[in-house]
Amino acid sequence: MADLKVVIAGAGGRMGAANIRAVAALSGLAVHGAVAGSGLSLHAAVDRPGTPAIGQDAGLFAGIGALGVTISDNLDAALVGADAVIDFTAPAASVALAQKAAKLGLVHVIGTTGCSEGDDVAIAEAGKAGATIVKSGNFSMGVNVLASLVKQAAAVLAQYDIEILEMHHAKKVDAPSGTALLLGHAAAEGRQINLASHSVRVRDGHTGPREEGTIGFATLRGGTVVGDHSVIFAGPSERIELNHRAEDRAIFAHGAARAALWAKDQGPGLYSMADVLGL
Ligand code: NAD
Numbered sequence: 001m002a003d004l005k006v007v008i009a010g011a012g013g014r015m016g017a018a019n020i021r022a023v024a025a026l027s028g029l030a031v032h033g034a035v036a037g038s039g040l041s042l043h044a045a046v047d048r049p050g051t052p053a054i055g056q057d058a059g060l061f062a063g064i065g066a067l068g069v070t071i072s073d074n075l076d077a078a079l080v081g082a083d084a085v086i087d088f089t090a091p092a093a094s095v096a097l098a099q100k101a102a103k104l105g106l107v108h109v110i111g112t113t114g115c116s117e118g119d120d121v122a123i124a125e126a127g128k129a130g131a132t133i134v135k136s137g138n139f140s141m142g143v144n145v146l147a148s149l150v151k152q153a154a155a156v157l158a159q160y161d162i163e164i165l166e167m168h169h170a171k172k173v174d175a176p177s178g179t180a181l182l183l184g185h186a187a188a189e190g191r192q193i194n195l196a197s198h199s200v201r202v203r204d205g206h207t208g209p210r211e212e213g214t215i216g217f218a219t220l221r222g223g224t225v226v227g228d229h230s231v232i233f234a235g236p237s238e239r240i241e242l243n244h245r246a247e248d249r250a251i252f253a254h255g256a257a258r259a260a261l262w263a264k265d266q267g268p269g270l271y272s273m274a275d276v277l278g279l
Pocket of ligand 1: 010012013014015016046047051088089090092110112113139140252
């Protein structure tokens with residue numbers, strides 16, 4: 001079977017570099033200098049005009065040796081002949097890309113976080129219009145298993161207060177993290193409540209006592225932390241904490257590559273990493 005031809009969007013970013021390394025590793029490009037036929041191949045790498053990475057060889061940019069694919073700012077040209085896009089960019093870019101993926105019938109793996117409700121509606125529409133989309137606030141296996149444990153614990157520990165704590169590197173631009181929200185949704189699902197109407201995203205000043213049944217979020221930023229998440233179930237005289245620590249962005253990139261391979265055998269629509277992993 002032919003390799004899935006993948007375009008990396010946001011190639012000049014932190015996740016872009018990790019995605020280039022993951023696709024190269026899975027296609028054997030980095031090792032052999034040629035496509036080995038194991039499922040994925042790097043078709044193109046793109047970023048927005050003005051990004052310093054434009055014009056560089058994708059492999060050299062990602063620190064793995066030349067791949068013969070130059071990072072470009074011409075998205076439309078990059079999509080010609082492609083099968084899939086792995087996109088860790090920014091909300092407006094991901095919405096626009098989903099619409100292009102719908103027109104071209106592409107697989108679109110979206111790791112971008114910070115999407116508004118309106119962005120999510122537009123992305124779901126693109127799934128109905130012909131794109132095969134896998135969107136997740138976290139593509140690591142560990143976090144998706146954690147979410148399933150959180151859902152279970154939230155259902156059983158029905159009276160316990162739930163607090164979600166996250167820490168990320170100083171350059172992260174959205175809060176709470178996509179992963180914190182993913183874990184919040186899992187907890188809300190376990191409780192059979194709506195997250196939006198039960199979440200407390202900020203506390204400041206004289207807040208009064210904690211409102212029962214809410215799900216609280218706390219955000220820390222600093223240094224180079226790849227992503228730490230804790231879900232705390234606080235009950236009478238005991239506390240359960242479920243933690244995940246990301247040590248390398250490779251866990252997200254390998255999950256995204258796996259999602260692209262899975263999606264090529266699905267029909268158009270909007271899927272999650274839980275669908276990919278069968279959770
Ligand atoms: P980054 O700032 O290092 O990289 C983002 C890249 O996207 C930049 O190179 C930027 O130029 C590019 N970009 C922005 N707008 C663009 C556009 N219109 N067209 C093309 N490229 C564009 O950020 P990062 O740390 O790599 O994270 C990127 C996104 O992925 C963030 O939303 C982050 O929260 C998310 N993320 C998700 C996961 C996950 O598993 N879902 C994991 C890590 C990060």
